[in-house]
Every structure is written in structure tokens, then in C-alpha cells.
Amino acid sequence: MASVKLQCVSKWFARRDGDSLHVLQNVDLNVPEKSITAIVGASGSGKSTLLNIIAGLVQPDRGCVFLNGVKASDFKDWGSMTYMFQEDRLLPWRTAARNVAFGLEAQGVKRAERKERVAETLALVGLDQFADSYPHELSGGMRSRVALARSLVTRPTMMLMDEPFSKLDPTIRSQMHTEVLRIAELMSMTIVFVTHDVEEAVVLAKQIVVLNPRPGRVRETRTVDLSYPRDPAAPEVHEQARSLRASL
Amino acid sequence: MPIRHTARERRFRVLVLRVALLAVLLAIWQIASLGAPAFVLPGPARVYSAWSSLVATDSFWTDFGITFWRVFMGFVIATVVGVPLGLVLGASEKLGEFFEPVLSVINTVSSSIWAIFALIWFGLSDWTTIFVVFMTAMPLILTNVWQGTRTVNADFVELAQTFRMSRAQVLTKIYLPTILPPFFSAARLAFGFGARVSLVAETLGASSGIGYRLRQAADLVQTDQVFAWTLTLVALMIALEALVLKPLEQRLFAWKKRPGAQ
Numbered sequence: 001m002a003s004v005k006l007q008c009v010s011k012w013f014a015r016r017d018g019d020s021l022h023v024l025q026n027v028d029l030n031v032p033e034k035s036i037t038a039i040v041g042a043s044g045s046g047k048s049t050l051l052n053i054i055a056g057l058v059q060p061d062r063g064c065v066f067l068n069g070v071k072a073s074d075f076k077d078w079g080s081m082t083y084m085f086q087e088d089r090l091l092p093w094r095t096a097a098r099n100v101a102f103g104l105e106a107q108g109v110k111r112a113e114r115k116e117r118v119a120e121t122l123a124l125v126g127l128d129q130f131a132d133s134y135p136h137e138l139s140g141g142m143r144s145r146v147a148l149a150r151s152l153v154t155r156p157t158m159m160l161m162d163e164p165f166s167k168l169d170p171t172i173r174s175q176m177h178t179e180v181l182r183i184a185e186l187m188s189m190t191i192v193f194v195t196h197d198v199e200e201a202v203v204l205a206k207q208i209v210v211l212n213p214r215p216g217r218v219r220e221t222r223t224v225d226l227s228y229p230r231d232p233a234a235p236e237v238h239e240q241a242r243s244l245r246a247s248l
Numbered sequence: 249m250p251i252r253h254t255a256r257e258r259r260f261r262v263l264v265l266r267v268a269l270l271a272v273l274l275a276i277w278q279i280a281s282l283g284a285p286a287f288v289l290p291g292p293a294r295v296y297s298a299w300s301s302l303v304a305t306d307s308f309w310t311d312f313g314i315t316f317w318r319v320f321m322g323f324v325i326a327t328v329v330g331v332p333l334g335l336v337l338g339a340s341e342k343l344g345e346f347f348e349p350v351l352s353v354i355n356t357v358s359s360s361i362w363a364i365f366a367l368i369w370f371g372l373s374d375w376t377t378i379f380v381v382f383m384t385a386m387p388l389i390l391t392n393v394w395q396g397t398r399t400v401n402a403d404f405v406e407l408a409q410t411f412r413m414s415r416a417q418v419l420t421k422i423y424l425p426t427i428l429p430p431f432f433s434a435a436r437l438a439f440g441f442g443a444r445v446s447l448v449a450e451t452l453g454a455s456s457g458i459g460y461r462l463r464q465a466a467d468l469v470q471t472d473q474v475f476a477w478t479l480t481l482v483a484l485m486i487a488l489e490a491l492v493l494k495p496l497e498q499r500l501f502a503w504k505k506r507p508g509a510q
Contacts, residue, residue, distance in 0.1 A: 087403065136503075
């Protein structure tokens with residue numbers, strides 16, 4: 001079980017000049033379990049802050065966050081949640097396998113089990129042949145797969161992604177989308193991701209939350225009722241993307 | 249495999265070049281020594297015979313051991329003091345700002361001046377040399393570790409936080425690997441400097457060790473002995489570099505992208 005509920009969340013950031021910046025205003029969000037939700041919006045709409053609030057990295061000034069129905073302040077099972085950054089953030093001094101193992105080290109998993117799970121996860125993303133390669137020896141797409149494996153090795157039920165794969169070129173990016181959908185299905189994960197790319201939102205998400213900027217607030221929540229896999233070139237995907245872009 | 253073949257060829261080429269250079273230097277030395285008296289510039293053959301009789305004595309290895317023990321002690325204390333101090337100064341911006349001038353002052357004071365202070369404070373003892381090595385090596389190690397903490401990638405620290413890592417884990421898994429390369433280059437430099445200044449310290453304030461023997465030989469105008477000691481030292485430092493430091497560096501930093509590769 002992995003669901004997220006935000007009620008009336010507001011956030012201000014202190015600025016250097018002493019003023020405060022209103023980043024989020026009364027945001028309500030409901031992410032049912034095993035669903036994929038995209039958060040889209042122009043820059044300054046507080047997309048990433050919203051994601052960081054769900055991840056517990058930023059505390060909201062007002063409102064409530066519920067994870068699996070439990071208040072975030074009482075939530076214990078942070079290990080079931082994983083976070084993927086825009087960049088791969090692989091540690092250059094570790095091999096692919098040791099980078100994946102990084103995800104398990106905080107959880108105190110024993111060495112033998114760690115090894116087994118790392119091998120299993122690398123195989124899941126199709127990189128079992130590259131376990132001993134250093135990040136600089138891998139291509140951009142492979143590095144993204146290692147980062148994905150690092151996020152998956154903890155067997156999360158909830159994955160948060162901040163503009164994932166946005167630095168990759170379109171072909172590899174679309175491969176990563178297929179990969180994420182396959183694994184989300186396989187592991188029955190709930191996914192919340194932030195993007196500024198409407199095509200990405202339409203291809204991946206079941207629910208799309210559109211934010212208005214300054215301060216960030218929910219303009220609309222729409223459902224994408226298309227079956228998976230979704231072909232980015234298909235006319236119905238195009239239609240959805242165009243209508244979404246028009247509302248931004 | 250063709251790649252391996254060229255690598256071996258290149259290594260062979262380097263070896264030939266080194267041997268040729270050695271031969272040229274020896275020839276120049278030999279020719280120059282013919283035109284000068286032996287107490288000014290002894291020839292290679294004379295130095296070699298001085299060296300072989302020197303090596304045969306017990307005191308040669310004792311002096312050697314004493315000098316290296318002093319350098320090593322000074323270096324170890326410099327590391328034990330310099331690394332934590334560098335980490336602390338790196339962790340606190342205020343402390344760093346406050347202490348920065350102290351480092352500049354220490355760096356501008358010459359090693360010979362430290363040797364004189366050490367002589368006043370410690371007299372003719374091991375601590376004179378150890379202190380001078382320490383004062384030379386410690387600021388180098390401290391500065392590099394301090395600078396190293398500034399290169400810690402905030403993105404990696406944030407990554408560790410999303411995995412709910414403890415502060416101790418962030419320190420050992422993110423900070424230490426980042427600081428290791430600058431620490432290693434500092435340690436290498438510090439050890440080399442330390443070995444050199446230890447001789448200055450020993451000529452002034454010791455009654456044993458290589459520096460002391462060098463001064464003794466110079467006082468007695470045994471120039472061939474001075475040469476023999478010097479060449480031994482040079483050979484030793486080169487061997488240390490090639491057999492210990494370089495392989496160690498290659499092993500520790502195998503993850504680094506080499507300019508020649510790919």
C-alpha cells in the first residue's frame with residue numbers, strides 16, 4: 001500500500017532580502033496507490049518543492065501530508081519510498097554495482113544479501129554485464145539505468161521523480177519511459193513525478209496535476225484514460241498533449 | 249592484442265630513454281671530474297668505491313633508519329593533526345575564515361627557521377627533526393584537506409539524505425572519498441618535502457642520521473662521501489615513488505577518468 005494525500009499545503013521560503021516567497025498555496029493532492037501521477041506547471045509553480053514535501057525533505061508551513069493514510073510526522077517506513085533526481089548522481093568512485101548498493105547501505109542490509117539484491121536489480125534494468133564498470137565508462141542511458149537500479153534496490157512501493165531523464169536524448173528517454181512503466185507494473189509501485197514536458201506526462205501518467213505559478217496552486221487535475229503502452233506518436237496521445245499544453 | 253603490444257613497446261622505449269639519459273649524465277660527470285681535484289668533484293668510480301665501503305658499515309643502515317624514522321614520525325603526526333583540523337575548518341566557515349591567516353604565516357616561514365627554533369626548544373634530539381618535518385608537512389596536508397571539503401558535491405549529500413543516511417554515513421561515504429585524492433597528493437608532497445627538510449634539521453640539530461653524516465663528511469672534506477650519501481637518497485626517493493606511491497595511487501584512484509583513455 002502506498003498512497004499520498006496532501007490537504008491545504010502551503011509553503012513560504014525566506015528570501016535573502018528578508019521578504020518571504022509564497023511557493024505553494026493551499027495545494028490538495030490525492031495519489032491513489034499503484035497509480036502514476038505527473039505534476040506539471042511552468043517554472044516557479046513549486047513543482048519540485050511539492051515533490052520534496054512528499055519526500056519529507058521539506059516541511060510544509062501549513063496543511064497536512066498523509067502517507068499511506070498516516071500523518072507524515074508519524075510515518076516511519078521511509079525505506080519504502082525512493083527518490084530519483086534529474087541527474088543520475090552516480091558516485092564516480094564507485095562501480096555500477098557499488099552505486100546500486102549505496103541504496104541499501106543506509107538500511108543496514110547484510111553484505112551477502114546486499115550483493116544478491118544488487119545483482120538482481122542490475123539484471124532488472126538490463127545492466128548485469130556492467131556491474132564492475134565505473135560511471136565514466138558508461139553511456140548516459142546506462143548511467144540512468146544504474147540510477148534507476150539504485151532507486152529500486154530498496155524494493156520501494158513509492159517512487160518520486162524530479163524531472164527524470166530530462167538530460168537524456170529523446171530516443172533513450174523514451175526507452176527509459178518504457179522501462180519505468182514495465183518496472184512500475186512489475187513491482188506494483190506508486191509513482192509521482194515532476195516534469196515540464198507535456199508529452200512525458202501524457203505517455204506515463206494516469207493522473208496529471210497542473211500547477212499555476214507564483215504562488216503554486218492546483219489549476220486542474222485531469223485523468224488520462226489511455227491504455228498502456230502509449231505510443232508517443234499516436235494521434236490520441238498527441239491530442240491529449242496538445243490540450244494539456246493549451247491549459248498551461 | 250595490438251593495444252597491449254604498443255603499451256609494451258612504449259614502456260621499452262621509455263626504458264631505453266632513461267638508460268641513455270643516465271649514460272649521458274655519467275659521461276658529463278666523468279669528463280667534468282677529470283678537470284677538477286677530487287675534493288671538489290670526485291669522479292663516478294671514486295664515488296662508487298666510497299659508496300660500497302659506506303654500505304658495508306653498520307652505521308650506514310642505522311643512520312638511514314634513524315632519518316627515516318624521524319621523517320615518518322613527523323609525517324604521521326602531521327597527518328593525525330592536519331586531517332581532522334582540515335575537516336573542522338572545512339565544516340565551519342567561520343573557523344576557516346578566522347584561521348586562514350595563520351596558515352599563510354606558517355607557510356611563509358622557511359624550514360631552516362623552523363630548524364633553528366627546534367634547536368632552541370628541543371636541543372640535539374629526535375624531536376628537532378620531527379618538529380621540522382611536522383611544521384613543513386602539516387600545513388600542506390591541512391590546506392589540501394580543507395580545500396578538498398569545499399569540493400564535496402552538495403548533490404551527493406542530498407542523495408544520501410534521500411536515503412536517510414546518518415551524519416556519520418555521509419562523512420564516510422561522501423566526504424572521505426572526495427577528500428582522498430587531494431589528501432593523497434598532499435601526503436606525497438609533504439613526505440617529499442619532509443624528507444628534504446629533515447636533512448637540514450639534522451645538519452643543525454642532530455648527532456645521528458643522514459644529515460649529520462653529510463655535514464661530518466663535508467667538514468672532513470670527504471666529498472666522495474657527500475656524493476655517495478646524496479646519490480643513495482636520490483635513488484631511494486625514486487624507488488619509493490615508483491614502487492610504493494605510484495602503484496598505490498593507481499589502485500586507489502582507478503575510478504578516475506584518465507586523459508589518455510577513451
